[in-house]
Amino acid sequence: MAVRFVILGAGPAGNQAASYAARHGAKVTLVERDVVGGAAHLWDCIPSKAMIATGGAMAYVERSEGMGLASLDAALDPDALKGRITAIEDRLRTSTEDLLSDQGVRVIRGTGRLTGPHGVAVETTDGTEELEADAILVATGSRPRIPDWCEPDGDRILTTRQAYPPPVLPEHLVVIGSGVTGVEFVHMFAAFGSKVTLVVSRQQVLPNKDPEVAAALEEEFLRRGVRLFIGARAVGIDRTDEGVAVRCDDGRVARGSHALLAIGLVPNSEGLGLQDAGVDVDERGYVPVNHHCQSNVPHIYAAGDLSGKLPLSSVAAMQGRKIAEHVMGMQAREHRHLDYDKAPQAVFTEPEIAEVGVAETEAFATGRKIRVTKVPFSSNPKALINNDARGFVKIVSDPATGIVLGGSIVGGHAAELISVLALAVNCNLRVVDVVDSLLVHPSLAESLSEAAE
Numbered sequence: 001m002a003v004r005f006v007i008l009g010a011g012p013a014g015n016q017a018a019s020y021a022a023r024h025g026a027k028v029t030l031v032e033r034d035v036v037g038g039a040a041h042l043w044d045c046i047p048s049k050a051m052i053a054t055g056g057a058m059a060y061v062e063r064s065e066g067m068g069l070a071s072l073d074a075a076l077d078p079d080a081l082k083g084r085i086t087a088i089e090d091r092l093r094t095s096t097e098d099l100l101s102d103q104g105v106r107v108i109r110g111t112g113r114l115t116g117p118h119g120v121a122v123e124t125t126d127g128t129e130e131l132e133a134d135a136i137l138v139a140t141g142s143r144p145r146i147p148d149w150c151e152p153d154g155d156r157i158l159t160t161r162q163a164y165p166p167p168v169l170p171e172h173l174v175v176i177g178s179g180v181t182g183v184e185f186v187h188m189f190a191a192f193g194s195k196v197t198l199v200v201s202r203q204q205v206l207p208n209k210d211p212e213v214a215a216a217l218e219e220e221f222l223r224r225g226v227r228l229f230i231g232a233r234a235v236g237i238d239r240t241d242e243g244v245a246v247r248c249d250d251g252r253v254a255r256g257s258h259a260l261l262a263i264g265l266v267p268n269s270e271g272l273g274l275q276d277a278g279v280d281v282d283e284r285g286y287v288p289v290n291h292h293c294q295s296n297v298p299h300i301y302a303a304g305d306l307s308g309k310l311p312l313s314s315v316a317a318m319q320g321r322k323i324a325e326h327v328m329g330m331q332a333r334e335h336r337h338l339d340y341d342k343a344p345q346a347v348f349t350e351p352e353i354a355e356v357g358v359a360e361t362e363a364f365a366t367g368r369k370i371r372v373t374k375v376p377f378s379s380n381p382k383a384l385i386n387n388d389a390r391g392f393v394k395i396v397s398d399p400a401t402g403i404v405l406g407g408s409i410v411g412g413h414a415a416e417l418i419s420v421l422a423l424a425v426n427c428n429l430r431v432v433d434v435v436d437s438l439l440v441h442p443s444l445a446e447s448l449s450e451a452a453e
């Protein structure tokens with residue numbers, strides 16, 4: 001009899017697991033309370049990157065003078081932008097729904113919860129449906145963290161989910177939080193022409209990144225007129241006649257027309273009946289998992305943001321696929337564990353930032369011997385042709401074996417270029433393999449080869 005596999009949440013983790021398990025013969029039921037595609041499509045990756053693409057087009061127009069063109073001008077049309085975001089989301093949702101349907105996945109619209117180790121109840125508009133499962137995946141994602149010192153009103157005080165785009169383009173946006181999400185919002189609204197102030201609780205933006213990478217972004221923000229409140233932790237937001245006043249713990253006040261909160265996420269683990277099924281949940285609300293993404297109850301898996309691993313769509317999708325392999329007993333054959341340390345990560349700002357594997361600072365901190373090579377894009381022909389020679393490529397390798405351990409790229413198309421280094425890091429390639437590979441000329445990728453020398 002086919003394995004009965006029930007999945008809660010149709011984000012990247014749930015969808016990949018459903019699709020892959022169905023292709024390999026499981027009887028899959030996917031339960032989603034909102035839209036297929038999950039928060040990733042509706043609130044996070046897709047709308048934010050669509051807005052950044054529009055901001056990027058505006059920044060490109062700004063740089064057009066240096067490309068032999070007479071000066072151009074671009075003005076934002078928020079309604080057209082909203083329409084564009086909705087069209088992309090619709091297209092992606094429909095194609096995912098079609099794919100799942102072709103693969104025989106049953107999708108139920110409703111809110112699911114575990115009723116015991118093998119039972120799931122789904123509340124739908126028609127009542128409650130009870131399901132029996134041999135394996136269960138809980139992939140219910142996360143939502144923006146709201147601190148107790150402020151209450152978003154969707155008008156002047158916004159969460160990221162209320163900013164796609166906001167009804168009125170902020171004249172002056174105060175962004176609270178300087179992690180990846182925060183700096184991406186700074187970049188997009190600065191590109192749209194808003195004044196922006198960024199409240200940075202630590203000593204650099206992107207606190208978990210290589211300081212050299214963070215410094216390149218800070219420099220660009222300052223060049224674009226972004227105000228940085230470094231070392232200031234927000235402790236309150238007041239509505240004022242002009243808009244908002246963000247109070248910081250060092251006494252400074254950041255004033256603006258709007259404030260946007262980008263201070264992390266909270267896992268969606270409440271009301272799922274996890275305790276009824278005997279599943280452990282940690283004090284922060286995440287479900288701890290092993291390298292197969294199994295919870296303490298072996299046939300109940302957790303993936304995506306709920307699993308407390310790297311909160312990335314790419315990671316969630318790969319976890320989903322690995323879970324499907326495990327549920328279908330395929331781990332005995334070709335199955336490689338997911339190595340979170342080798343996941344490439346990108347920050348979609350200008351300049352774009354991407355990193356993979358071992359960082360230079362991390363190696364120094366642990367005393368690990370490394371070789372670091374770095375080249376700027378300023379001598380890359382394609383970068384000069386593109387009129388954007390900002391940034392650099394840095395490669396970290398093992399001095400004894402030449403194996404590529406990691407790398408950072410700051411500059412145009414960094415998120416695409418990092419794939420080469422991600423492949424090298426994941427497949428234990430050596431720097432000489434990168435150097436010996438023929439590349440297109442002129443291309444930005446030539447700087448990877450140069451940096452690997």
Ligand SMILES: Cc1cc2nc3c(=O)[nH]c(=O)nc-3n(C[C@H](O)[C@H](O)[C@H](O)COP(=O)(O)OP(=O)(O)OC[C@H]3O[C@@H](n4cnc5c(N)ncnc54)[C@H](O)[C@@H]3O)c2cc1C
Binds near residue numbers: 012045113
């Ligand atoms: C602003 C922003 C931008 C981002 N950009 C990127 C990016 O560019 N690249 C990247 O890799 N990552 C990005 N991320 C992270 C990425 O969005 C998440 O890591 C990813 O969405 C996690 O996927 P998931 O499968 O865990 O769940 P989600 O995508 O969160 O989906 C979970 C689904 O579960 C459903 N659900 C919840 N409870 C129930 C229930 N009881 N019953 C039924 N359904 C339920 C929800 O409705 C939701 O649809 C971004 C995050 C943010 C906040």
